[in-house]
Amino acid sequence: MNYIPFIGLFILVILIFSGLVTVAQGNVAVVTLFGSYRRILRPGLNFKIPILEQIYRKISIQNRSVELEFQAVTVDQANVYFKAMLLYAVQNADEETIKKVAFKFISERDFMQALVRTIEGTIRGFVATKKQAEILGLRREIVEYVKAQLDHALEEWGYHLMDLQINDITFDKAIIDSMSRVVASNNLKAAAENEGQALLITKTKAAEAEGNAIKISAAAEREAAMLRGQGVALFREEVAKGLSHAAEEMKQANLDTNVILFSMWTEALKNFAEVGKGNVIFLDGSSEGMQKTMGQIMAFLQMNLTTKADSKGSNTN
Incomplete structure (x- = not known):
């Protein structure tokens, strides 16, 4: 039996299969012929010339x-x-x-x-x-x-x-330690500066608030003093008007105006006793003392009337 045809067929099959080349996805095969570049094979099933062509290298084109x-x-x-x-x-x-x-x-x-x-x-x-x-x-x-x-x-x-x-x-560790100290010192410096700025702002705001409070208090006190002065002036004016009117009526009735002085003296004594709250007040009860005290009161009232008359005259001018 002749086996030569079978052997030849077997060798042919081996050669054919040896020429099949599979290239994986993401790769390219470089083929050389007798050591020289021939061509490249793309991914998939490829065929090369058996024995003559060689796979020189498979190159991945993936990352x-x-x-x-x-x-x-x-x-x-x-x-x-x-x-x-x-x-x-x-x-x-x-x-x-x-x-x-x-x-x-x-x-x-x-x-x-x-x-x-x-x-x-x-x-x-x-x-x-x-x-x-x-x-x-x-x-x-x-x-x-x-x-x-x-x-x-x-x-x-x-x-x-x-x-x-x-x-x-x-x-190096020494450098890291020194850098940490620098960062820490810079943080402390920044914190101190921030605290100083905060304290300055607080002090400034407190001073401004205190200044505003003083201004408001001074304005209020000035207003109150002015109102008190106006009240006292009006009181004195009304008292002077009442005394003048009473004196005119007593003159017209041919009465002694000293009665007014005596009445004011007794009213003063009465007020001292009512509002004195236990305090001891010494008064000269003699007729000369009364005349002296009442004379001073009348002179004070006359001075207020004169001052008022002068101010009215200046306003008219």
């Missing part, structure tokens, strides 16, 4: 990330420790881009080493021009600086830097 930890030194010789996350990907699935990715570096490991070292060196160069007190506020500036420096280089390699996130920036 990839890597974590970085490194140290930098500021211009004032402070150690800064960075923790960052790098997100990158192949620019696109075009043939020229895939050729760059496949042949620029010997392996994926070599590319990663170059990428990480380039980013670390770029950040170290930026940090070396800054002081440690500035670094914490420069996260965005650091990321923008790295992207600006790497965009062209990554484009030549066929990659694109999608994002660089600086997750943590720390310093």
Whole structure:
């Protein structure tokens, strides 16, 4: 029995199956022929020439990330420790881009080493021009600086830097302690200034309130004094009018006006006794004392009448 046809068929089947290549979604396969670039295979089932064509490399076009930890030194010789996350990907699935990715570096490991070292060196160069007190506020500036420096280089390699996130920036313990003390002292200073401003405002408002109260009290006292003066003046005016009227009537009746003085004297004694509240008041009860006291009262009343007459005359003028 001749097995040669079966053997030949079997070998042919093996060759056909060996030429079938499956490329996963999100990947591209690079095919070489005798070591030279031949073509690329897209996701799905593909066929290559058995034995002659070889799969040189399968390249993922999906997003990839890597974590970085490194140290930098500021211009004032402070150690800064960075923790960052790098997100990158192949620019696109075009043939020229895939050729760059496949042949620029010997392996994926070599590319990663170059990428990480380039980013670390770029950040170290930026940090070396800054002081440690500035670094914490420069996260965005650091990321923008790295992207600006790497965009062209990554484009030549066929990659694109999608994002660089600086997750943590720390310093040596001694620097952290000193920064904490500075922050604490600044907070205490700000608190003291705020308390001083609050106390000043409180004192100022209290002084303004006290001043306003004094002004109001003075105005009220002035008004009360004026009203009291007006009341006393009116009282004296009415008393003078009553005495003058009584004196005129007694003259017309041919009576002695000293009776008025005697009546006022007795009324005064009566009022002293009623409102004295137990106080001792010494009065000269003799006729000379009465005449002297009443004369003083009449002179005082006459002076008020004269003053009033003069003021009326000046107002008329």
